[in-house]
Amino acid sequence: MDAGAEAVETIQREMTSFARRARASAGRLHPELSLVSYTLLGHLEESGGCRATDLAAHYALDKSTVSRQVSALERAALIERRPDPEDHRVQVLHLTDTGRRILAQVTESRRTAFRERLADWPAEDLERFAEYLVRYNAWAGTTVSGRPPRR
Amino acid sequence: MDAGAEAVETIQREMTSFARRARASAGRLHPELSLVSYTLLGHLEESGGCRATDLAAHYALDKSTVSRQVSALERAALIERRPDPEDHRVQVLHLTDTGRRILAQVTESRRTAFRERLADWPAEDLERFAEYLVRYNAWAGTTVSGRPPRR
DNA sequence: CTTCCTGGTTGCATAGTACAACTCGGGCGG
DNA sequence: CCGCCCGAGTTGTACTATGCAACCAGGAAG
Secondary structure, eight states, X not given: OOHHHHHHHHHHHHHHHHHHHXXXXXXXXXXXXOHHHHHHXXXXXXXXXXXXXXXXXXXXXXXXXXXXXXXXXXXXXXXXXXXXXXXXXXXXXXXXXXXXXXXXXXXXXXXXXXXXXXXXXXXXHHHHHHHHHHHHHHSSSOOSSSSOXXX | OOHHHHHHHHHHHHXXXXXXXXXXXXXXXXXXXXXXXXXXXXXXXXXXXXEHHHHHHHHTOOHHHXXXXXXXXXXXXXXXXXXXXXXXXXXXXXXXXXXXXXXXXXXXXXXXXXXXXXXXXXXXHHHHHHHHHHHHXXXXXXXXXXXXXXX
16 A cells, blocks of 8 residues: 555544544534534624524524524524514524624634644644645545535 | 734644535544544554453543443444353453455555645645644643543 | 426435433452 | 442433424515
8 A cells, every 4th residue: 555545644633533532522513512512602703693494404404493493502592583674584693792792702722722732743744734724625525424415 | 912822823724724624524534433443443453453441541531431432342243252261251342354355455545545634735734734733632631632532 | 378497495314413310341349 | 248439331310413304484486
C-alpha cells in the first residue's frame, strides 16, 4: 500500500474515532445547550431570525424534531416566536437577549477550549488543517461513512 | 484577528459541523451496523477477542450499554461468547465467521467511500491531513467542545 | 367553496445511553 | 470452611434525540 492509501486509512480511522467521541459528548456540550441546540441558536444569530422549516431543511432534521427543540429553547427563554404578519401559519424565530447571552457564553467557552487545545500548533499547520477540513466537509453530504445521507 | 486565530475558528466550526452530521448518520452507517457496533466489532477483530468490560473501559461506555450492544450483536450472530475457563465470571467475546464477513464488508464499503471522497487530493495533502487528525485526536479527551469528558 | 399545498404540532415507536440494584463467581483473612 | 468484599455481567427504569405518520390550520388556485 502506498503512502497515499495509508493516509486515507488513517483519515478514515481518525474521523471515525472523532465521530464516535463527538456523538458521546454532543449531549453535554454545555449544561445549557446540546450540540444541536447550539447549532440552531447559532443559525438564528447568523440569519437574524428564520422559520422552523428553514432550520429543518438546512440541517436535514425532521420538522418534528426541530419543533420539539424549538419548544425546549422557547421554554428556556432562549428564543421567542413571532407571528409572521404576512403568513399566519409561520412563526419567525428570534433569539432573546438571554439566548444571545447564553450563545455568546458557550461560543466563548468553546473558543477558549479550542485555542487551548491547539495552542502549541504552528500557525502554518493550523491554516493547513483548517483548509483541509473545509475541503473535506465541502464534499457533498458529509457523513461518517463518507457517503451522502439517503433522502 | 491574526491568521492563526482565524484558522482556529475555522477548525472549530468545521469540527462542529462534522460532529453534527456524523451524529445524524451514526445510526445508519450500514443497514447491519451502527457506528458503535462497528467500532466494537473492529475492536474484537484487532484484539482477537476480549471481555465486555474491556470494551466498556476502552470506549468510555457504561457496562450496561456494552452488555446490550453485545446481546444485539450476539442475536445477529456476529459475535459469540465463550466462557473463560480461568474465571467463570468472564465471557470472552469473539467474532463469528459471519461477524468477520460483515465487518469486512462494511469496512470495505467505507474504505471505498473514503477513497472516492479523497480521490482528487494530492498525496502530500492526504498525508498531512492524516497527521493533523492524529495530532488533534491525540489531545487527551477528544470531544466536540475540545474539553475532556467529565467522568 | 373545494381542493391542494405548506408550516407546525403531536402521538407513537425506536435507538442509545446512564444509573442503580442485583446475581454470581473468585479471592482472602480468619 | 466461612464470611466478606470485589469484579463481571444482566436487568429494570428513565431520559434524550430522533423519525414517521397523522393531524390541524392557514393560504392559494380553480
